[in-house]
Amino acid sequence: MSAVTVADRDVALIDLLDRLLQGGVVIQGQITLCAADIDLVALDLRVVVSAIDRLAAPK
Amino acid sequence: MSETGLYVYGLVPRGALERAPDLPGVDSARPVELRCEGGICAIVSRVDLDRFDEEPLRERLADMDWVERTARRHQEVLDAVLAACTPIPMRLCTVYQDDAGLRRMLDEHQEGLLAALTELSGTLEWGVQAFHVPETPAAPPRPGGQPGETASGTAYLQTRLRQRHAAEHAEAEIARACEELHDALSGLALAARLGAPQRPEASGRDTPMVLNAVYLVANADRARFTQRTAQLGSALAPRGVALRLTGPWAPYSFVPAAVGGAR
Structure with missing residues (x-):
């Protein structure tokens, strides 16, 4: 159609993780665990490394 | 049999959903359910705490395949309710130790959460x-x-x-x-x-x-x-x-x- 790609259900992992790890609600207090204190930089690096791995080893 | 906790996907206004989405949760063996308190329902599923407690979770977050699978399940469950209402999405891997802890949270934050649900409604x-x-x-x-x-x-x-x-x-x-x-x-x-x-x-x-x-x-x-x-x-x-x-x-x-x- 146009210059816009509607990704819709085929969402890139990075877009999803951007939201799930930096957006959404973190309610402190009663919560036992949550990904809030996860080292996002380290995780981000892993996403990148994983993306590179996939590029390097196409199925 | 290990202890279980409650993985929370998101919160919706009570009455917005007739039932929980019929989808596998982050632990495929366990169904997605609703837990309601006051005017709010939490969309949850049970998870083994020996896999979702802080230490094992930290290790699993190094496993990108697991992170991807979990993130996509989390999104699928929330996507399934978008047609009916706008949920307040929880961050990935939000786990409450038991029903009482979750209900206490919903009770304590009831007013603010209801205001947020109203504000986000229809968006x-x-x-x-x-x-x-x-x-x-x-x-x-x-x-x-x-x-x-x-x-x-x-x-x-x-x-x-x-x-x-x-x-x-x-x-x-x-x-x-x-x-x-x-x-x-x-x-x-x-x-x-x-x-x-x-x-x-x-x-x-x-x-x-x-x-x-x-x-x-x-x-x-x-x-x-x-x-x-x-x-x-x-x-x-x-x-x-x-x-x-x-x-x-x-x-x-x-x-x-x-x-x-x-x-």
Whole structure:
């Protein structure tokens, strides 16, 4: 159609993780665990490394 | 048999859903359920605490396949309710030790959560990313003029300088295009946020991302917003900008800070 790609259900992992790890609600207090204190930089690096791995080893 | 906790996907107003989505949870063996307290229902599923407690969780987060599977399940469950209502999405791997802990949280934050659910009601999040698609780069100047001519250092430097100016000009053009785009789409949205552009390794595109924006759009304006994005995409293509629209999403980026969100 146009210059816009509607990704819709085929969402890139990075877009999803951007939201799930930096957006959404973190309610402190009663919560036992949550990904809030996860080292996002380290995780981000892993996403990148994983993306590179996939590029390097196409199925 | 190990102890279980409650993995929470998101919160919805009581009565918005007749039943929990019929989907596998992050632990496929266990169904997605609703736990209601006051005017709010939490969408949950049970998980083994020996896998979801802090220490094992930390280890599993190093496993990208597991992270991806979990993130996609989390999203699928929330996606399944978008047609019925707008949930307050929880962050990945939010786990309560037991029902009592979850109910206590819902009870203590009831007022703020209900206000947030009302505010977000009838809205959804859309993502728009812009990429700079450079024209075919000009051939590098040969150190010399016309064939047979004596090499001229001055001519070479002048060509290089012209190319640098052209590149700077193009960059300013792209920045202006992004600004216009963001202004136009913000005008159709209830709220807008700009994120850091993703690196090419992460976005999976070999063209640089120049805009990474999210918009909270009223469902009534959904068609207007997506059509406008498509129009802008066509208009910006000759200026070297390609757009990518994603959504609709649960409002991950627009939960008010008052209830622990990012806004």
